[in-house]
Amino acid sequence: MDATTVTTWMREIETSVTQERDRLVQLDAAIGDGDHGTNMTRGFAAVVQALSQDQEAPPGRLLILAGRTLVSSVGGASGPLWGSALRSGGRVLGDQATFDGPQLVEVLAAALASVKDLGAASVGDKTMVDALEPAVAALGRTVGEGASLADALEAAAAAAEAGMRSTIPLQARKGRASYLGERSIGHQDPGATSTALMIRALQRAAAASS
Amino acid sequence: MDATTVTTWMREIETSVTQERDRLVQLDAAIGDGDHGTNMTRGFAAVVQALSQDQEAPPGRLLILAGRTLVSSVGGASGPLWGSALRSGGRVLGDQATFDGPQLVEVLAAALASVKDLGAASVGDKTMVDALEPAVAALGRTVGEGASLADALEAAAAAAEAGMRSTIPLQARKGRASYLGERSIGHQDPGATSTALMIRALQRAAAASS
Amino acid sequence: MAIQTKPRKFLNDPADVVKESLAGLAAAHGDLLRYDRAAQIIVCKDAPRAGKVALVSGGGSGHEPLHGGFVGRGMLDAACPGEVFTSPVPDQMLAATKAVDGGAGVVHIVKNYTGDVLNFKMAAEDAADDGIRVASVVIDDDVAVQDSLYTAGRRGVGATVLAEKIAGAAAEKGASLDKVADTVKRVNERARSFGVALSSCVPPASGKPIFELPEGEIELGIGIHGEPGRRRAALGSASEVVDVMVEAVISDLKARAGSQVLAFVNGMGGTPQLELYLLYGEVDRKLRAAGVVPVRNLVGSYITSLEMAGASLTVLQLDDELTELWDAPVHTPALRWGV
Amino acid sequence: MAIQTKPRKFLNDPADVVKESLAGLAAAHGDLLRYDRAAQIIVCKDAPRAGKVALVSGGGSGHEPLHGGFVGRGMLDAACPGEVFTSPVPDQMLAATKAVDGGAGVVHIVKNYTGDVLNFKMAAEDAADDGIRVASVVIDDDVAVQDSLYTAGRRGVGATVLAEKIAGAAAEKGASLDKVADTVKRVNERARSFGVALSSCVPPASGKPIFELPEGEIELGIGIHGEPGRRRAALGSASEVVDVMVEAVISDLKARAGSQVLAFVNGMGGTPQLELYLLYGEVDRKLRAAGVVPVRNLVGSYITSLEMAGASLTVLQLDDELTELWDAPVHTPALRWGV
Numbered sequence A, B: 001m002d003a004t005t006v007t008t009w010m011r012e013i014e015t016s017v018t019q020e021r022d023r024l025v026q027l028d029a030a031i032g033d034g035d036h037g038t039n040m041t042r043g044f045a046a047v048v049q050a051l052s053q054d055q056e057a058p059p060g061r062l063l064i065l066a067g068r069t070l071v072s073s074v075g076g077a078s079g080p081l082w083g084s085a086l087r088s089g090g091r092v093l094g095d096q097a098t099f100d101g102p103q104l105v106e107v108l109a110a111a112l113a114s115v116k117d118l119g120a121a122s123v124g125d126k127t128m129v130d131a132l133e134p135a136v137a138a139l140g141r142t143v144g145e146g147a148s149l150a151d152a153l154e155a156a157a158a159a160a161e162a163g164m165r166s167t168i169p170l171q172a173r174k175g176r177a178s179y180l181g182e183r184s185i186g187h188q189d190p191g192a193t194s195t196a197l198m199i200r201a202l203q204r205a206a207a208a209s210s
Numbered sequence C, D: 001m002a003i004q005t006k007p008r009k010f011l012n013d014p015a016d017v018v019k020e021s022l023a024g025l026a027a028a029h030g031d032l033l034r035y036d037r038a039a040q041i042i043v044c045k046d047a048p049r050a051g052k053v054a055l056v057s058g059g060g061s062g063h064e065p066l067h068g069g070f071v072g073r074g075m076l077d078a079a080c081p082g083e084v085f086t087s088p089v090p091d092q093m094l095a096a097t098k099a100v101d102g103g104a105g106v107v108h109i110v111k112n113y114t115g116d117v118l119n120f121k122m123a124a125e126d127a128a129d130d131g132i133r134v135a136s137v138v139i140d141d142d143v144a145v146q147d148s149l150y151t152a153g154r155r156g157v158g159a160t161v162l163a164e165k166i167a168g169a170a171a172e173k174g175a176s177l178d179k180v181a182d183t184v185k186r187v188n189e190r191a192r193s194f195g196v197a198l199s200s201c202v203p204p205a206s207g208k209p210i211f212e213l214p215e216g217e218i219e220l221g222i223g224i225h226g227e228p229g230r231r232r233a234a235l236g237s238a239s240e241v242v243d244v245m246v247e248a249v250i251s252d253l254k255a256r257a258g259s260q261v262l263a264f265v266n267g268m269g270g271t272p273q274l275e276l277y278l279l280y281g282e283v284d285r286k287l288r289a290a291g292v293v294p295v296r297n298l299v300g301s302y303i304t305s306l307e308m309a310g311a312s313l314t315v316l317q318l319d320d321e322l323t324e325l326w327d328a329p330v331h332t333p334a335l336r337w338g339v
């Protein structure tokens, strides 16, 4: 994988959150403030725009740029959380031109650590962590078992999607949904939903670049 | 006819406008501000209340008291208009204890003159004048022709009701409905409607006291 | 009247809404005014002030802060609130006139509605009988209404707020009864207004909207009593709506190019400030394009129609005197500066 | 997102609503503030003022006049407005901090929402890198939200307005960075709020209500982002609603009997003044019955949720210092006295 993988990933995310914007807005309207779809769309449109100006940079630099762009363009909770995540992930790669499966695991692990550090959320709090943590775990496990990158990313995306669905019965303890108390139960978390879309986008991007 | 006729008339009006309150409100909402039903109900409730405190007064005094009470309790356009009308009508009777058909014609003619003086409206302007003026004319004509009071008041009430219906195709030139311009066409004037109710109430009151 | 609907309102008995709201106003602003419950009027706390011309206004309730919120120093001396959208009765106006007369006379500021005009007329006659000098001035600034000898004429809307402020300042400075009345007249002659609605309001008594406006439509040329406007049109962009408002007002005002004006963007009660300032941005730009210069402005919900979504524009052609009086100190619940 | 509905709003392109509204605010109040379109911030006209501690706040838009309407003398030095209901980004806060720092440091007043907290945190780190002293204080006064170590904690609502006014006065009087930050903290610690909604608001971007509230029901314990509340109940009388609000606030405040308080009855944007003052009357009476004395008050729509019909109550336990700072002069578009 290389810089193109990252650019493709970001483009795939943009396409995906734009397509799903209405649904993300509705999920957020039910237990939050109804802006998650527009936040993600605005953010990743800005990321794709920023990356298109920088054709030469190595993949780590592109991730850092993507993270910075999210921080500067999203606002809300998801902006700093995903912004820091991508920046931390990008730093793992330094200036290297390519990266492999185990390195991708490190990138995503750093991203997860950054989200948890900033947001102080754990699995079960009904946040993006509920999708991201199982995805990183599945990726690490399958890559460690020597699976192909395609298989490993399929496992990661499936784990993110399962994690996303797991948020439905939970009562939120972090983010806006926590203000609803018990009324947050029975709704799928919007941030976990967009996280699943992002991991699925990564799976497609990696498939395209192999 | 005597003081009881006046008291009964006012009570009949109160019953009638209370029953028709919703419809008067709706008529006024369509081309005015939706308060004519509550205005008339509030006003005649106050009149009935005031008259019940004054059992001894002659009919002219009762009409003056009714008029004053309307002025003090209704507000809006209808309060001063009907208030002055009843006061002017009452003054015609002075302190006499009873009155006959021709005197009733004078009372209502004075009331009409007062409304027209204060409101500067003529027949065709889509106001209460469109119901009151034909009623007074019909009463004058039939009484002049020597009809029974019952017949004369039936003619007056029918004329008021015809006048009320005649307002439907008119474009308003006075009152709030005039602000609507052509959009006032096709609606029945609320003040003409309550006026028809009032003349009908007079017909019933006279029938009861004969 | 059978109330099937439960309106989305904070109410106890709907029949008491005006009285209870006035009591709350007085509880909140006891330093400025008092509520005379028997007479059903709001009176400036230090009224009557000997030698000062007093200003009284009034009208139906539902237009808050008009008029009770403008009682205080440098504006109204008393307000007579009627039931919701119903003119007050002469007894209120007479009581208010007596309560504030400091010997220099009382100006009645009357919005041009048949009910207001007739009730204030009766009160002025009664006051004259009691030996109080009263000068009545009728406000009729709404260009949406055609004026003619044979009609009720134009409605009084936004210019009322400006007239109360400006004439209040004149009275505060010691102007005579004639001069204060003349100031009200001058504001009225130099001001024009036009309003639009995006929704009906819901009077507390009926609990029902006065009219139904289909989605995507706008009422043009509305007044302040929840009544429908002169015509209904497709709802355009804010820029297009402001085009209509500015054109209506400016074409009627016939101000000389370069005239200095006060631009008053008024919310009807249910329009958020986010939108009012967006409108003001458009108004400011389009007035300049139309050749007049907004050197003063007022943006907010000052003469309302309960919770109606909508806005009105009032443009007042200033001169040095009016500008100075506008800038003079005022201290009321709803307008305050310089103190 | 496909917009099927045409919202009842004055809008051009919904994506531009915040920018256009800020431009209008600046056009109307050019004597007080300016709009930096590139940085997307509102800045006090005479900022930076050497030696004065500066106050910066910000948050999602849709809460107007919060925060841009509170920029001026004696309150905020700059405001950072995000998109509607979306926290601004650190770049805005950093630009604002740099624009207003007069060498004495900058206080960030942050409402407790994950997004606001995280974005302000990043901005404060960046400002520190640039050598600017920043003290951040988080406001979390909403008693409708349960507070615990494991949750996001309480929301920041009405106390924000009071903290901005009171701490702004402290800064104006020359207080140090620590002292101003401490004043914000003291206001937050001594204030409690509770909000209710009678309707949803309609965000401009979607043009649709966030939730549907059946007729005759009320949302209890709402915030300011159009979100539903803690629970839904049958809509009672105004008196019953105020019972709930006063009980929620007072039981949590634990004020000593006879305490002097500031009572702030806030409209959510779509509730007419007629009802707000009716509510204030109830609040005043019930607070006294509960043993505290409202010696100051604020009644109006100051921290809103677009056109939501609803209201919130904030009670601040005063002391001599806070009372004096509340009374000190302020001159902003939305709050003004003493100047």
Ligand SMILES: Nc1ncnc2c1ncn2[C@@H]1O[C@H](COP(=O)(O)OP(=O)(O)O)[C@@H](O)[C@H]1O
Pocket: A028, A032, A033, A035, A036, A039, A040, A075, A076, A077, A078, A079, A081, A115, A118, A119, A120, A121, A126, A127, A128, A129, A174, A175, A176, A189, A190, A191, A192, D085, D086, D087, D114, D115, D116
């Ligand atoms: N403390 C937190 N840690 C991790 N994720 C969080 C946290 N708070 C909120 N989130 C995530 O952010 C999502 C909401 O994002 P968004 O709607 O864009 O921001 P906002 O809540 O500020 O409107 C939630 O669905 C949740 O997944």
Ligand SMILES: Nc1ncnc2c1ncn2[C@@H]1O[C@H](COP(=O)(O)OP(=O)(O)O)[C@@H](O)[C@H]1O
Pocket: B028, B032, B033, B035, B036, B039, B040, B075, B076, B077, B078, B079, B081, B115, B118, B119, B120, B121, B126, B127, B128, B129, B174, B175, B176, B189, B190, B191, B192, C085, C086, C087, C114, C115, C116
């Ligand atoms: N100038 C006028 N002359 C005669 N009648 C009038 C005049 N103006 C209004 N009216 C009558 O008053 C009625 C409205 O009364 P009402 O609704 O009680 O008062 P308001 O119009 O002040 O709300 C109209 O339907 C009309 O019949």
Ligand SMILES: [Mg+2]
Pocket: A028, A032, A033, A034, A035, A036, A076
């Ligand atoms: Mg959100």
Ligand SMILES: [Mg+2]
Pocket: B028, B032, B033, B034, B035, B036, B076
């Ligand atoms: Mg009417």
Ligand SMILES: [Mg+2]
Pocket: B033, B035, B076, B077, C060, C085, C086, C087, C115
């Ligand atoms: Mg009326």
Ligand SMILES: [Mg+2]
Pocket: A033, A035, A076, A077, D060, D085, D086, D087, D115
């Ligand atoms: Mg948000």
